[in-house]
Amino acid sequence: MFIHPIKNDIDTLPMSKFQWIIITICFLLYVVDGYDFMVMAYVASAVSGELALNGTQVGTLISAGIIGMTVGSLCIAPLGDKLGRRKLVLISAFICGMSMVAATFAHSFNQLAFTRFIAGIGIGGIQISCMVLTAEFSAKKVRGFNLALLSAGYGLGATIGGVLAGVFIEHHSWRHAFMFGGVSTLILFLVAYIYIPESIDYLLHKQPKNALAKINVVLAKFKRNLINELPIITVTEQQQGTIRQLFTARYFAQTICLWVAMFFLLYGFYFVMGWTPKIMAQSGLSPQAGVQIGMWVSLGSILGSLTLGLLTTRFKIFHIQTVFLLCVALTIFVFVNMTHNLGFLPVISVVLGFFLNGCMAGIYTISALVYDSEVRSTGVGFATGLGRFGGISSPIIAGYFLDHGISPLSLYGYYLFIFILAAIAIVILTKLYYSKNDPQLAKQLIKS
Template sequence: MVQNPREEMNNKTMNRYQWFVIGICVLLNVIDGFDVLVMAFTASSVSAEWGLTGAQLGALLSAGLFGMGAGSLFLAPWADKIGRRPLILLCLLISGVSMIAASLVQNATQLGIMRFITGLGIGGILASSNVIASEYASLRWRSLAVSLQSTGYAIGATIGGMIAIALISHFGWRSVFLAGGLTTMLMLVVAYFTLPESLDYLLVKQPKNALDRINHLCQRIGLTRIPQLPEVIHNTAQPKIGIAKLFTAGLGLQTIFLWLSFFFVMFGFYFVMSWTPKILSANGMSTEQGVTAGVLISAGGMFGAALIGLISARVRVFYVQAGFLALTAILILLFVNNVGALTIAFILAVFLGVLSNGCVAGLYAMSPSIYEADVRATGVGSAIGFGRIGGILSPLIAGAFLDGGISSLTLYGYYAGAFVLAIMTVLSLSKLQNKHAAQLNFQSSTVSS
């Protein structure tokens, strides 16, 4: 019987090469964090130049998220067909070119189109890099690996915010998009020469030269070389395709609750991240102070994503996620009641970033464990895509409320409720996964006996 390298890697100590691959995934997410939130950082300047209403600005903020949702739903599943690496390279090219093009637009419509195209690329990158980080980690450190990968988003947003402040004041908002596009193209070159294909993909799909590629990776990871490819058991029944696979083999309810968890968290998260600089500027802070608060939230996120990963190495990630969600809802209410005190608001912004970004990292850590390798990118991508629907609706609804006269600070209290709803879906998902795992173990023991 051929030893399965995946099983061996699950139980071995992580080596330098595995952490290196995870580090590349972190860098991919750094680029994504900058590209996603560049619209939030430039919102005040873009709005001032073109005289946009709250609804128009909300549409621009949602355009990138809409593209990310489409990318996660329609591009990410191709990672299960052509491989994680080729899809990431293609999506980097899409994001880089559209970011550069965004620096040349002449009106809000053109900018919205470019933001949508950028989002397409980012959606494919996020799902695929998340899966690679998960698949290169051992079982014990998988939650930490995926959470560390998620810190890249916060790092990119933080660096992007600081760069945006400097660039806008000297060269205008277009320079921020140009800088993001050029950096994304640089990352395309880095990924081309350093990012390997997923070992799980090679084992399950077995493309051309799969055995040589697997053994090359085994050597780098420190696994036993295999003399032949492991047998892949194919289902002889009529196979489900695409997203339909996520509703077979007892996965239907888990998929639905995972989607809802992403929806509620993204709904609350993207309101906090997208509107905070603009809303604070409209409530007494200067544009620079509003952007600074947004940067502090992103900076806190670097620690939040790592923190939830470290805790999840010892405590079941679903329970850690529920705790983070509850604390986030509480902190949003504290933050909204202290925006008049600049120092306190900035301190609370850091902690809000720790918790809210930790919630997103927790989602990414939870999702790969639900699906097998042949549908993992599809499962994670669809969950992220469904979450983007919440992210898309969030700025649009906020913009409509603001145009309708609702107090901008009151909105924070409403959006805290999204994190409360997410607690219920996460705990329900945890129960379903426990039940599903118990059924699989029973079936396995029955067959072996």
């Protein structure tokens, strides 16, 4: 794998002001991404009342966004390896912003479902493109922290959505909540158009028209030395970035392990985040107490993302991820056995959210590290997209078991094994990754 000196400089030298501007824009895009996705859940009751929707239709509106995100990850994200990271950010933000605005004019279930599906495509594209850009414009020392910061931004946006949705519904209507998200996304689209450059990784390996001039413009903003010529890249290297590349000898085993880990993690994540309030209510707590527990879990999730990011500046992300996954399993065990202690539940709920969302930040960080730049957008997109099938299926399967007599708390307890399976996949992925990138460390891991 060829590493150009300027890419090595980005990895090793302190971050420039312009690099931090790029990371900040990506963070803000994640904030509006979290808002745009979660706002449907917050305004569901108001939408249901105005459009006379039944429960299945409301659930479909929420699921439409997840399905769109899955399509965005599988179909839109790979364009980042063909058209460029910058273009993918702009296309995704424009799609998301326009569909959010269009949702404000929806007057039927079908119209709103369609706009939510299209918005989901844009949301999924934003997540992958900003993740890849952040990884490629970050110094190695703070790369893990910056990627974790994106996850915290998503949680922050979701929290802001809950607050603003209530204000809009009380003083205006649910339509204003969608309009706010759409306008905010389109404003950031313009900001990204002005400030976000094309990835140097992409320009070095794909070498599109005027690649050298574009690289030197970015280097000048970074206050780094300019280059006189592009590296010689073989035709094979220029054509990389296809789905088939994920199954070459270099990536095959890592790809499978990453997909398994992502699937089980998202399977467990969406179960905990989606079913916790209802299961707690079915176990004897009041509906209000169940909702409050869900809010405590969300609060812990923001803290978990930031903490994981800080830990990556001192420890290897693969090791942190394994510990966090096992801590989620342990926390679920404690959680299930402490539901009778109402005073302790908020604390354990925050801890659960802390480790759970820390795992989400960690898996996205790992997925961006596993693949080299020429196939990174495709690899991250497919891992995320296929993992979301776990998120889509988990609530349905949980509902099936509950309908067939499994007690809510027992089902909750069984899910701790899902996170143990994800941890095993990460352990295997760790050894595979370092066997290719750090053979000396790989020998130590194998002995341990």
